[in-house]
Amino acid sequence: MQICRENLHVVLAFSPVGDQFRNRCRQFPSIINCCTIDWYNPWPAEALYSVAHRQYSADEARLGISEHLDTLCAASVEIHVSVSAASADFFSELRRRNYTTPTSYLDLVKTYKEMLGYQRGIVPQKIQTYQGGLKRLQETNEMVDDLKATLIKLRPEIDKKEEETQAMVVDLERRQKIAAEQEKVTRAEEAESRKLFAAVAAIKADCEEQLEQAMPLYRGAIAALDTLDRADITEMKAYSSPAEEIVLVIQAVCLLLEKP
Numbered sequence: 509m510q511i512c513r514e515n516l517h518v519v520l521a522f523s524p525v526g527d528q529f530r531n532r533c534r535q536f537p538s539i540i541n542c543c544t545i546d547w548y549n550p551w552p553a554e555a556l557y558s559v560a561h562r563q564y565s566a567d568e569a570r571l572g573i574s575e576h577l578d579t580l581c582a583a584s585v586e587i588h589v590s591v592s593a594a595s596a597d598f599f600s601e602l603r604r605r606n607y608t609t610p611t612s613y614l615d616l617v618k619t620y621k622e623m624l625g626y627q628r629g630i631v632p633q634k635i636q637t638y639q640g641g642l643k644r645l646q647e648t649n650e651m652v653d654d655l656k657a658t659l660i661k662l663r664p665e666i667d668k669k670e671e672e673t674q675a676m677v678v679d680l681e682r683r684q685k686i687a688a689e690q691e692k693v694t695r696a697e698e699a700e701s702r703k704l705f706a707a708v709a710a711i712k713a714d715c716e717e718q719l720e721q722a723m724p725l726y727r728g729a730i731a732a733l734d735t736l737d738r739a740d741i742t743e744m745k746a747y748s749s750p751a752e753e754i755v756l757v758i759q760a761v762c763l764l765l766e767k768p
Contacts, residue, residue: 523611550592551610553585559610560584563617571624584620588613 520543522529533539551559560581568574588608595606744750750758762768 523607523609550608551613553589556585556588556613557581559613560617563614563621567621567625571621571628573624580620584613584617587616 520539561577564571564573564577564580568577573580591612592608595608598604598606744754747754
């Protein structure tokens, strides 16, 4: 057992990125106290380039990046190295560590491939949408050109209709003036007619009043006629000199019958 203790070594590899590793170390102090902590040296630029080239080459055909493979690898290396330099400046100014590990580099390459695949999927859709919009604009322009040509053809007829409309408006204004004058005359005649109607109505009322007064006399005369008989007529013929009242009545009858 002693020999095993002296020769047995356990290697634990952790990524120091994030607060979770720091918190776990605080929960288990033996990891720090009973272990020898060593830091791996950062990868050189050649190694970063080789890893990026291998990762991008695996999806070169799918992503269509053959022409830009070297440029993408160089850009990935530059991004990782620049972040490491910025992390050193961050520690010198604020005394706080920001680690850039190989895992971070692999995540960078992976994220770029995923975003590139996503963009390669939506860009054709956007291109198709824009092409459809351009087609609609072209069709709209053609429709506008057709409408312009039709308008040019119809312009003489439109001008003619406009002239006829203007003439009709002038005629309507003239008729409106005549109608207004006739309305004035009609109103005057209406007022005169109302006056005449009022006068006639007054005369009618007076006549009806007089008629109502004469009707009893008329009914009395009719009743008196009913009392006459042949003997009365014979008696009147026998008068050599009738009374003055009889003569007055006979004269009135002759006037009514238009007799001499």
